[in-house]
Amino acid sequence: MLRNSLLQLSKSGAVRQTIEKAPVSRSVVRRFVPGDRTEDAVSATAELRTTNRFATIDYLGEDTADLTQAIRTRDHYIELLKALADADLSQHGMGEVSLKLSALGQYLPGDGHKIALDHAREICQAAANAGTTVTLDMEDHTTTDATLESLRELRQDFPWVGAVIQSYLHRSEADCRDLAHEGSRVRLCKGAYKEPESVAFQSSSDVDQSYVRCLKILMAGAGYPMVASHDPRLVEIAGALAAHHNRDADSFEYQMLYGIRPEEQKRIADRGNQMRVYIPYGEEWYGYLMRRMAERPANAMFFLRGLASKG
Numbered sequence: 001m002l003r004n005s006l007l008q009l010s011k012s013g014a015v016r017q018t019i020e021k022a023p024v025s026r027s028v029v030r031r032f033v034p035g036d037r038t039e040d041a042v043s044a045t046a047e048l049r050t051t052n053r054f055a056t057i058d059y060l061g062e063d064t065a066d067l068t069q070a071i072r073t074r075d076h077y078i079e080l081l082k083a084l085a086d087a088d089l090s091q092h093g094m095g096e097v098s099l100k101l102s103a104l105g106q107y108l109p110g111d112g113h114k115i116a117l118d119h120a121r122e123i124c125q126a127a128a129n130a131g132t133t134v135t136l137d138m139e140d141h142t143t144t145d146a147t148l149e150s151l152r153e154l155r156q157d158f159p160w161v162g163a164v165i166q167s168y169l170h171r172s173e174a175d176c177r178d179l180a181h182e183g184s185r186v187r188l189c190k191g192a193y194k195e196p197e198s199v200a201f202q203s204s205s206d207v208d209q210s211y212v213r214c215l216k217i218l219m220a221g222a223g224y225p226m227v228a229s230h231d232p233r234l235v236e237i238a239g240a241l242a243a244h245h246n247r248d249a250d251s252f253e254y255q256m257l258y259g260i261r262p263e264e265q266k267r268i269a270d271r272g273n274q275m276r277v278y279i280p281y282g283e284e285w286y287g288y289l290m291r292r293m294a295e296r297p298a299n300a301m302f303f304l305r306g307l308a309s310k311g
């Protein structure tokens with residue numbers, strides 16, 4: 001129930017304004033979002049490198065219905081990629097970027113799909129210049145086909161572009177089968193949006209079981225699985241499947257979110273596995289933060305306690 005209410009609130013403009021203006025919000029948000037500026041994302045990436053963790057960086061923002069905003073988002077990514085290269089943090093995919101096509105103009109009336117794709121292509125070129133990669137985040141199920149179509153188009157020129165599959169969707173096993181081929185980078189996550197029963201599993205055990213079925217396909221395949229979960233059982237199963245398929249440590253990676261289970265992130269990196277941390281930055285943190293709170297009441301309590309004690 002709490003999850004559904006918080007996911008509903010993530011779409012509410014009025015609540016968003018109140019929370020964004022609360023005097024303490026920003027300091028509480030910093031646990032999950034290191035800052036607003038390019039320098040903040042670059043510093044967080046440098047900090048992760050000291051403990052052998054990689055980064056994938058998301059410039060926050062989604063559902064843009066404004067071309068100027070979509071162009072601004074593209075420019076932020078291009079600036080970020082250059083800053084990562086200048087700081088020597090982008091080579092060999094060490095610091096890469098994650099994109100939401102909706103933030104690049106996918107919902108613009110008329111040729112939104114093409115506008116977002118063109119913006120993504122320019123960002124991919126900037127990533128290629130910096131020696132790194134791009135992953136296309138997956139949003140709600142109404143965009144899955146369009147995102148996978150954009151992925152196919154981008155991969156013609158940039159074969160290293162990564163995809164995301166959400167195990168809560170009924171379709172995901174089939175999508176994993178399509179994507180488990182040589183050179184294909186696939187992030188597997190549970191899925192963060194409120195989805196109807198017609199397209200998505202609703203119980204956590206069904207979502208977890210689907211995750212394991214998808215993971216089996218990806219680990220058995222020839223691609224590069226990216227295991228995005230904080231769930232200790234799934235992390236363990238991923239390790240066991242990788243061992244079963246004789247995968248080298250550099251043939252797959254684990255991924256977690258900035259500020260969530262940092263000690264576990266370091267432990268995974270210390271034992272010689274690849275660990276990548278998803279760093280969101282920018283001013284548009286509201287929707288992102290509400291989804292994190294929906295996932296875990298402890299995150300919501302942390303935020304509310306911060307508001308109550310200092311606000």
Ligand SMILES: Cc1cc2nc3c(=O)[nH]c(=O)nc-3n(C[C@H](O)[C@H](O)[C@H](O)COP(=O)(O)OP(=O)(O)OC[C@H]3O[C@@H](n4cnc5c(N)ncnc54)[C@H](O)[C@@H]3O)c2cc1C
Pocket residue numbers: 136137138139164166187189190191192193228229230231232255256257260261277278295296299
């Ligand atoms: C790198 C990355 C990229 C992602 N990209 C996308 C995307 O493109 N599209 C999308 O829809 N979703 C994305 N997500 C979000 C994802 O879909 C889930 O909503 C989110 O990861 C929570 O699911 P979980 O697998 O961590 O398990 P959950 O079911 O949230 O948690 C399972 C268990 O993990 C442990 N755990 C979780 N949080 C904590 C915590 N704060 N402290 C301690 N233990 C904790 C607990 O043991 C918990 O029982 C991404 C997630 C990651 C990590």
